[in-house]
Amino acid sequence: MNNLIKKFFQPAFQRFNEVQPSMAIDLATATLMVEVSKADFSQDEAELQSIRLLLLKHLSLCEEEVDTLLANAHEEADRLVSLQHITRLMNEQLDQKAKAKVIELMWMVAFADGEKHHYEEHLLRKVADLLYVSHEDFIKARMLAEKTA
Numbered sequence: 001m002n003n004l005i006k007k008f009f010q011p012a013f014q015r016f017n018e019v020q021p022s023m024a025i026d027l028a029t030a031t032l033m034v035e036v037s038k039a040d041f042s043q044d045e046a047e048l049q050s051i052r053l054l055l056l057k058h059l060s061l062c063e064e065e066v067d068t069l070l071a072n073a074h075e076e077a078d079r080l081v082s083l084q085h086i087t088r089l090m091n092e093q094l095d096q097k098a099k100a101k102v103i104e105l106m107w108m109v110a111f112a113d114g115e116k117h118h119y120e121e122h123l124l125r126k127v128a129d130l131l132y133v134s135h136e137d138f139i140k141a142r143m144l145a146e147k148t149a
Contacts, residue, residue, distance in 0.1 A: 023069070025093055026059055028086045029102050030073035032127060036109040038077065040117035050112035054105050087130035100137040103128050107145030114149070 033054070037047040055066045080086075090099060103124065110120040128138045 024089060026055075026061070026069055027072055027076065028089055029105065030055060030069050031076040031080065031086060032083075032102065032106055033109045034070075034073045034077040035080065035083075036106045036120055036123060037112075039110075039119040039123045041119075044113040046114070047109055047112045050109055054108055058101075058105065083127060083130055087127065090131055094131075096133070096137070099131040099133050100141055102131065103133050103138060104141035104144055107142050108148060111145050111149035 030051070033051045037043050037051060052066060052070060055061070055069065056063065059066070059069075061069065090102065094102070106124055106127065110116050110124065124142075125138070133141075
């Protein structure tokens with residue numbers, strides 16, 4: 001019981017650091033993608049399928065690992081209070097190109113259901129600002145995602 005209480009109050013950033021270092025960025029990326037799917041208060045099946053397919057395509061993980069990653073990402077998204085710990089981790093470990101790719105993946109999730117909701121765009125702008133992604137790269141990522149949608 002005591003361990004359960006400690007785990008509940010454990011800072012989110014520390015939970016990400018408990019994951020293997022190579023998986024922490026993958027978990028952070030998947031969590032942000034899940035957040036986009038929830039931003040419009042309607043988690044569409046197309047968005048959830050899109051997240052899974054995007055993770056399979058862009059990460060060197062097998063289907064089983066992606067399913068585990070997604071389960072963990074949903075748990076993290078449910079506990080998420082702030083984006084600060086996720087974006088701080090990404091800022092420490094990713095270069096500008098990789099951060100722009102995260103924004104592109106998030107845009108792809110936003111367009112997966114055939115429409116972009118203003119809450120999804122707001123979340124994307126917020127994350128892009130926290131990741132110090134330039135407005136130019138933000139727009140390029142959006143245009144690339146729109147083409148593939």
